[in-house]
Amino acid sequence: EAGVAQSPRYKIIEKRQSVAFWCNPISGHATLYWYQQILGQGPKLLIQFQNNGVVDDSQLPKDRFSAERLKGVDSTLKIQPAKLEDSAVYLCASSFRGDRGDDEQFFGPGTRLTVL
Amino acid sequence: EDQVTQSPEALRLQEGESSSLNCSYTVSGLRGLFWYRQDPGKGPEFLFTLYSAGEEKEKERLKATLTKKESFLHITAPKPEDSATYLCAPLNGGFKTIFGAGTRLFVKA
Numbered sequence: 001e002a003g004v005a006q007s008p009r010y011k012i013i014e015k016r017q018s019v020a021f022w023c024n025p026i027s028g029h030a031t032l033y034w035y036q037q038i039l040g041q042g043p044k045l046l047i048q049f050q051n052n053g054v055v056d057d058s059q060l061p062k063d064r065f066s067a068e069r070l071k072g073v074d075s076t077l078k079i080q081p082a083k084l085e086d087s088a089v090y091l092c093a094s095s096f097r098g099d100r101g102d103d104e105q106f107f108g109p110g111t112r113l114t115v116l
Numbered sequence: 117e118d119q120v121t122q123s124p125e126a127l128r129l130q131e132g133e134s135s136s137l138n139c140s141y142t143v144s145g146l147r148g149l150f151w152y153r154q155d156p157g158k159g160p161e162f163l164f165t166l167y168s169a170g171e172e173k174e175k176e177r178l179k180a181t182l183t184k185k186e187s188f189l190h191i192t193a194p195k196p197e198d199s200a201t202y203l204c205a206p207l208n209g210g211f212k213t214i215f216g217a218g219t220r221l222f223v224k225a
Contacts, residue, residue: 004159035215042120042203042215043160056212091159101211102148102167107159 002026004108006092012114018080021111025073025094031055032069033105034077035091043091049075079113087115118143118208120216128222129194137189137202137219145209149187151180152203154218160203194223 035043052072152160166182
C-alpha cells in the first residue's frame with residue numbers, strides 16, 4: 001500500500017513570497033490533515049478535511065494560509081505572504097474514517113520550509 | 117485549554133537499560149490517547165491507541181499504559197534502533213488530537 005505522498009520535500013523562500021505544498025493521501029482515506037511542526041515542538045493541526053469539506057480550521061492563520069481539497073483526494077496548502085515564523089515542517093496525514101478522530105493517522109514525510 | 121506535557125524532554129540510555137517516558141495531560145472529555153514514534157526527517161508513525169484508564173498495550177519492547185491524568189511508555193531493554201522522538205497525543209472531547217512536544221530518546225550501544 002502506497003503511503004502519503006508530499007512534495008516538495010524542501011523549500012527555501014524569501015519572506016513575503018508565496019509557497020504551495022501538495023499532498024496525496026492514502027487511497028480511500030476520507031480524512032486529510034495538515035500540521036505545522038516547528039523544531040522541537042509537536043505537530044500542530046492547521047486544518048482537517050473530511051472528504052472535501054473542512055472539519056476544523058480553527059488554528060489556520062487565514063489571513064495568509066489557505067488550503068483546499070479538490071474532489072476529496074489531493075490537497076494543497078498555500079502560504080501568501082510568508083513570514084519568518086512560518087519556517088517549519090509541514091506534515092500531511094490521512095486516516096481511513098476520521099469522523100470521530102479515533103483512528104490512526106498515517107503521515108507523509110513532510111515539507112521542510114525555510115523562510116529567509 | 118487542553119495541555120499536554122511530556123517528560124523528560126530528552127533521555128539517554130545505554131542499550132538494555134529500561135526506562136519510562138511520561139505524558140501528563142489536561143484535556144476536556146478525553147476520548148483516547150495515541151502514541152507515535154518520529155524518526156529524524158520523517159513523519160510520525162503510529163504505535164498505540166489507549167481508550168480508558170487501566171488499559172495497557174504492548175509492541176515488542178514497548179508498553180503503553182494509561183491513567184486518568186497520565187500515560188507512560190515503558191521501554192524494556194532498548195536497542196539503538198529504538199532511538200527516536202516519542203510523541204503522546206490525547207484525543208479530546210471534540211475529537212481533536214493534541215500532540216505533546218515529545219521525548220527524544222537516544223540509546224547507545
